[in-house]
Amino acid sequence: MQIKRLYFIDAVRAFAILMMLQGHFIDTLLAIEYRDTNNIAFNTWTYFRGITAPVFFTISGLIFTYLLIKAKEKGTLNYRMRKGVIRGLMLIGIGYALRIPIFRWLTGSFGTYFMVIDVLQIIGLSLILIVGLYILCQKKILIFSMVMLCLGTVVFLNEPLYRSFTAEGIPLVFANYLTKANGSIFTILPWFGYMAYGAFIATLFYSYLLRPQFKIAIVSGFFVVGSGLIYTSSTLLHWLTTVTDITLFIEVANYNYLFVRLGNVLILFGLFYALESYLKHPVILKIGQKTLSIYVVHFILLYGSFTGMGLNRIFGKNLTPIEAITGALCFLVVVSLISIYIIKANTQVYGFFRRKACKLKTFIKSLNN
DSSP states (O other): OOOOOOHHHHHHHHHHHHHHHHHHHHHHHBOGGGOOTTOHHHHHHHHHHHHHHHHHHHHHHHHHHHHHHHHHHHTOHHHHHHHHHHHHHHHHHHHHHTTOOHHHHHTTOOOSGGGOOOHHHHHHHHHHHHHHHHHHTTTOHHHHHHHHHHHHHHHHHTHHHHTTOOOTTSOHHHHTTTOSTTSOSOOHHHHHHHHHHHHHHHHHHHHHTTSTTHHHHHHHHHHHHHHHHHHHHHHHHHHHHHHHOOHHHHHHHTTOHHHHHHHHHHHHHHHHHHTGGGOOOHHHHHHHHTHHHHHHHHHHHHHOTTTSOOHHHHHOSOBOHHHHHHHHHHHHHHHHHHHHHTSOOHHHHHHHHHHHHHHHHHHHHHHHO
């Protein structure tokens, strides 16, 4: 089956990574006195910044799963699954490495800060889980599709049950994936839920992309379902409480950020897919394909990975809104240029890790023999 390239995916990834860059820059450097929750501009920025992570996780689940099930038709499924697991492990490793204070370690000062979990570890672990679930579903797309839809929904509906989970008694290296109590920025729950929904959306694209009127149907679906989640999901959850007498539903309704943010994501997907023909500019596509490099470069420059000396240490939270906005725009340009024209292609990085994994596998086999 011939599969068309989905250019809107790269455009969404570009949007998400650029939103992340400006969001991190302004949040890290904007002076405290300008963070006025009564200010319309600040509240608008805060709201749209809150969309960034859900978009990033959902689009990551979509693109990875789309390529995974596409590989089945090309006869390269086993290779794609191995590549997915290696990529997941690589992301986990990079996530840890970015928080290693090398100079502090050289002085003999060790701590647990590098064990804090951020977006890369969660995406990496999620990719491995998606591969595992795909295998458990016997590589049947329909079963896998339903499992991912149900899994995403279950994760979101049970959010109150793990919201305050502290993972006491669990080793820190594992506990940090389950709780924010020790400083983790993201945890596997609920964020794997967005990856699961992205995987479900990928199955729709794979199964129906070549059918007539598919684009009209999926764009309409994105807008209708997205609007429904934003404006009526809380009402529906309240109604479910009265019908079933299950108090969990009302607890979700009273803090319904997950389904509302998913609605925002779907609206954004619908908008970008509808305008796909206008978003094929090489720069946009290149940025969308270099998200990992951009993330790593921005982390080093802004937070001082490895050296401990980043823009956060140089400027602190002292910038005015004009300075923060101007600086954010310059930061976007500089990080993007470095990532596109200086950093090696992601494929070369993945290739390096695959070669190291193959050497390790050969070494282990030689020991067994």
